[in-house]
Amino acid sequence: MLLKTLTEANGVSGNEKKIREIILNEIQGYCDDITVDSIGNVIAFKKGKENNNKKVMLSAHMDEVGLIVTGITDSGFIKFEPVGGIDARILISKKVVIGDKNISGAIGIKAVHLQEPEERKNAVKVKNMYIDIGAKNKEDAEKRVSLGDYIAFDSPYVEFGNNMVKAKALDDRVGCVILIELLKENYVYDFYACFTVQEEVGLRGAKVAAYTVQPDIALVIEGTTCSDVPGAEEYQYATKIGEGPAVSIMDRASYSNKELAMMLYEVGKKNNIKVQFKQTTFGGNDAGVIHLTGIGVPTAAISVPCRYIHSPVSVMKLDDYHGCMQIVKLFLKELEHAEIRKWEVIK
Amino acid sequence: MELLRKLTQAFGPSGNEEIVRGVIIDEIKDYVDEIKVDPLGNLITRKKGSGKKLMFAAHMDEIGLLVTYIDKEGFLRFSNIGGVSPYYSLYKKVIFKNGVIGVVGYHEKLESMKDLKFDKMYIDIGAPNREEAEKLIHIGDVACFFGEFNVHMNKVTSKALDDRLGCYMLIEVIKSITNHTNDLYFVFTVQEELGLRGARTSAFSVEPDYAVAIDVTDTGDTPEAKPMALKLGKGPAIKVKDSSIITHSFVRNLMIETAKENSIPYQLEVLERGGTDSGAIHLTKGGIPSGVLSIPTRYIHSPAEMADLDDVKHGIELLKLIAEKAL
Numbered sequence: 001m002l003l004k005t006l007t008e009a010n011g012v013s014g015n016e017k018k019i020r021e022i023i024l025n026e027i028q029g030y031c032d033d034i035t036v037d038s039i040g041n042v043i044a045f046k047k048g049k050e051n052n053n054k055k056v057m058l059s060a061h062m063d064e065v066g067l068i069v070t071g072i073t074d075s076g077f078i079k080f081e082p083v084g085g086i087d088a089r090i091l092i093s094k095k096v097v098i099g100d101k102n103i104s105g106a107i108g109i110k111a112v113h114l115q116e117p118e119e120r121k122n123a124v125k126v127k128n129m130y131i132d133i134g135a136k137n138k139e140d141a142e143k144r145v146s147l148g149d150y151i152a153f154d155s156p157y158v159e160f161g162n163n164m165v166k167a168k169a170l171d172d173r174v175g176c177v178i179l180i181e182l183l184k185e186n187y188v189y190d191f192y193a194c195f196t197v198q199e200e201v202g203l204r205g206a207k208v209a210a211y212t213v214q215p216d217i218a219l220v221i222e223g224t225t226c227s228d229v230p231g232a233e234e235y236q237y238a239t240k241i242g243e244g245p246a247v248s249i250m251d252r253a254s255y256s257n258k259e260l261a262m263m264l265y266e267v268g269k270k271n272n273i274k275v276q277f278k279q280t281t282f283g284g285n286d287a288g289v290i291h292l293t294g295i296g297v298p299t300a301a302i303s304v305p306c307r308y309i310h311s312p313v314s315v316m317k318l319d320d321y322h323g324c325m326q327i328v329k330l331f332l333k334e335l336e337h338a339e340i341r342k343w344e345v346i347k
Numbered sequence: 348m349e350l351l352r353k354l355t356q357a358f359g360p361s362g363n364e365e366i367v368r369g370v371i372i373d374e375i376k377d378y379v380d381e382i383k384v385d386p387l388g389n390l391i392t393r394k395k396g397s398g399k400k401l402m403f404a405a406h407m408d409e410i411g412l413l414v415t416y417i418d419k420e421g422f423l424r425f426s427n428i429g430g431v432s433p434y435y436s437l438y439k440k441v442i443f444k445n446g447v448i449g450v451v452g453y454h455e456k457l458e459s460m461k462d463l464k465f466d467k468m469y470i471d472i473g474a475p476n477r478e479e480a481e482k483l484i485h486i487g488d489v490a491c492f493f494g495e496f497n498v499h500m501n502k503v504t505s506k507a508l509d510d511r512l513g514c515y516m517l518i519e520v521i522k523s524i525t526n527h528t529n530d531l532y533f534v535f536t537v538q539e540e541l542g543l544r545g546a547r548t549s550a551f552s553v554e555p556d557y558a559v560a561i562d563v564t565d566t567g568d569t570p571e572a573k574p575m576a577l578k579l580g581k582g583p584a585i586k587v588k589d590s591s592i593i594t595h596s597f598v599r600n601l602m603i604e605t606a607k608e609n610s611i612p613y614q615l616e617v618l619e620r621g622g623t624d625s626g627a628i629h630l631t632k633g634g635i636p637s638g639v640l641s642i643p644t645r646y647i648h649s650p651a652e653m654a655d656l657d658d659v660k661h662g663i664e665l666l667k668l669i670a671e672k673a674l
Contacts, residue, residue: 235416235424236466249487250413250428255362255541261487277486279415281426296387296548346372347382 002026003157003177003321007167010097010152012066013083013201016040019062023176023195030183031193041209042195044183054189056335057215057297058182058328059206059286060175060222061199064168065310067151069098076135078105078145081126084200088126090311096131099149105131153312163318164241170306170314171223172199178221178325185329188336199286203253206286210293217260217298217340220287221328223316224248224278224303237279239305242317244274245324248301250281253288259340260300267330273323278303298340302328350374350518351503352496354511358444360411360428360489361538364388366444367407371514371535378521379533389549390535394521398528399674402555402635403520403666404546404624405513405562406539409506410648411491412441412451412470414484421474423449423484426465429540433463435649440493447472447483448493494650501656502579508652510539512642512659513561519663520670528673539624543591546624550631557598557636557674560625561666563654564589564618564641575618577643580655582612583662586639589618591626598638605668611661616641640666 011019020042027034033045042062048054065084072078078098082088094107108131109124131151135141155168167173179193192213196205210218224246226239239246247264248256268275291299304324307315359367368390372382381393390407410429417423436451443449449470457467470490474480494506505511517533524531532553536545539562550558564584567575577584585602586594606613616639629637640662645653 235418250362250426255428255538258362279424279486281413281415291387292544292547294548295552296385296389296545298386341384342386344384345382346384347376347379 002180003173006173006176007157007169010150011062011064011169012068012150012152013063013198015150016062016197019176020195023062023180026180027183037208037212039205039208040197041205043209043212044193046183046187046191048187048189048191052189054217055192055213055215056187056189056332057192057194057210057213057218057290058179059194059196059209059218059220059290060179061172061196061205061286062176063197063200064152064171065200066153067096069145069147069149069151071147072138072141072145073130074138076137076141078131078133078141080131080151083150084310086310089123091126091129092124094312095154096151097154098131098133098145098151101144103133103144104154105133108132155312164315165318166313166315168312168314170304170316171309174223174304174316174321175221178328181325182328182332187332196286203284203286203289207289210290210297214294215297216342217335218287218290219260219328220285220290220299220301221324222285222301222303223306223309223314225283225309226305226307229307235279239276239278241305241307242319243276244268245320245327246276246278246303246305248278248287248303251284252282253284254291254299256287256300257298260298263334263338264300264302264327264331267334268323268327271330273326275323275327348498351511351515354515355496355505355507358442358491359407359409359507360491361408361540362428363444363489364407364537367511367514368535371407371518374518375521385549385552387545387548388537389545391549391553392521392533394524394527394531396528396530398530399556400530400532400554401670401674402532402534402550402553402558402628403517403670404534404536404549404558404560404628405517406510406536406545406624407514408537408540409491409509410540411489414470414486414488416486417477417480417484419477421472421476421480423470423472423480425470428489430648432648433465433468436468437463439650441470441490442493443484443488443490445483449490492650498656502653503656504651504653506650506652508644508654509563509647510561512563512654516561516659516663516666520666523663523667524670527671529670531670536624543622543624543627547627547631550628550635554632555635558625558628559598559637559669560623560628560639561662562623562639562641563644563647563652564616565621565647566643566645569645577614577616579643579645579653580657581614583658583665584614584616584641584643586616586618586641589622590620591622592629592637592639594625594638595629595636597636601669602638602640602665605672606665609664609668611665613665614643
């Protein structure tokens with residue numbers, strides 16, 4: 001299953017090679033042109049019918065949050081820093097793999113009885129954690145791990161409970177899978193599927209991909225935060241699991257094009273597919289840079305709700321993922337007839 | 348003053364500038380050669396000329412609140428659009444596009460006002476429950492401050508002087524220009540309060556030789572104010588720097604020299620925090636020499652911003668002279 005393959009492959013921001021290879025392999029034969037640009041984005045192009053006058057860009061990012069090796073102690077423990085937004089408190093006792101050779105390790109801290117009373121009261125900082133790869137000493141560790149090696153969570157894809165999935169990197173491999181499926185359809189307009197890099201470190205890949213494509217309309221497909229859990233009030237949920245994909249209204253990086261956002265929502269409602277609006281405005285995604293490209297691009301975003309996002313155990317419901325796929329397919333169909341204004345000339 | 352009243356009272360939180368845009372189009376349509384609206388909603392108007400391309404920019408949007416959730420009792424939870432202060436919002440009236448008025452309240456159990464965050468606040472539209480509230484308001488609807496327009500002691504107070512004052516000044520300049528050789532673009536931008544977004548894309552399409560943004564700026568002339576060398580009524584401010592731009596010496600000096608030659612009072616502005624559309628414009632494409640003319644304004648981002656009408660008048664005079672000066 002592609003979602004399993006893609007979430008179990010490692011692609012921390014800046015190191016998306018493996019994800020890119022899987023995607024390139026999957027989309028061969030479905031595109032008129034495939035480009036890997038200088039920063040590592042995959043730009044897959046399907047030519048529309050002749051005389052079409054629209055360029056539609058969809059984007060999903062290939063990278064995931066993770067860690068990077070910053071040092072090796074004399075006794076052979078690995079020091080690290082986060083890549084992308086990670087809550088340090090979730091790191092302790094997690095299994096990780098390091099570098100291209102997938103060296104196994106576990107994130108540790110000194111035992112609780114050795115901690116000062118002050119230390120016990122506060123959340124452990126990343127600088128006090130280390131990864132234990134079972135090395136004898138520094139020299140031994142250096143044979144397996146180098147400075148700058150990327151570190152990914154070691155967390156297999158598991159289906160459990162009521163049609164739920166636990167995996168790492170659902171953000172945004174779920175978007176990648178949807179994009180791959182969409183490439184198998186045909187469109188009347190020029191269709192660009194962009195698998196972007198380095199979203200988690202500042203929407204970097206999308207910025208240059210959008211510059212290359214210069215789309216007329218863009219849609220971002222994401223995994224987004226979901227906090228419908230004990231301790232949160234309903235108004236703080238952001239999204240609810242099982243209530244369908246979430247259409248963004250506004251976040252820190254963009255204010256969605258209202259026509260496109262409403263189209264996505266209405267497509268769901270009309271076709272009895274569950275859909276929700278994202279109810280918080282934190283965070284941002286590739287839409288933030290895409291919509292400001294060139295003269296400006298009408299852009300919207302739709303996301304699969306993921307609990308415990310940016311952790312090794314993000315959780316989503318398969319129904320939301322299927323719903324997202326269906327809604328985007330219907331939306332793209334509707335887009336064939338939609339008049340999304342670029343320029344309005346009044347005088 | 349009727350136009351300024353109309354502009355400030357128009358509803359236009361960032362991303363929802365259509366009403367303001369309509370007001371401006373009505374005012375200027377007989378005075379410009381071209382009017383276009385771009386993909387993000389920027390209003391780009393032009394008075395053709397054979398000379399250098401000069402872009403003036405003022406933003407149409409104002410800060411606001413965005414409804415994110417409606418609870419069973421009919422209270423609306425919200426998030427901020429732009430730099431809204433929880434303290435400024437408390438117990439203030441807000442108004443939605445459809446005219447519904449609400450009051451911003453907070454969790455009264457809060458231990459300290461220092462903990463006042465939007466997460467602990469709500470909008471009360473007087474609805475008895477969710478069903479009644481949803482007849483009027485939906486998730487994603489936006490509100491702006493309800494802040495009346497008054498003129499007293501030659502000072503104007505209203506919501507959204509930031510930056511309807513700029514829009515007003517550009518409209519007056521458009522109407523008053525008699526002869527010009529510059530190719531003049533008057534751009535009314537969107538989403539400035541969310542990060543100078545409209546300015547960036549409109550500057551990309553206009554590609555001017557020079558640009559001037561018109562916006563409001565802070566003052567230091569109130570009791571125990573943070574130090575800042577700007578006062579109401581001492582003239583419009585020619586910006587030297589803020590956190591988004593160090594203004595280009597050519598544009599800055601053009602403004603200073605023109606003010607001096609014509610005995611127009613002005614102040615120089617150094618703003619420690621904050622930015623304007625010029626911040627985005629001057630970094631567009633290969634770089635665009637840009638400056639800013641600011642109107643000193645007290646209580647910015649509150650429902651009762653205050654500015655001096657002489658500063659506004661002198662600002663219009665200065666902008667007109669710059670627009671008409673062959674560059």
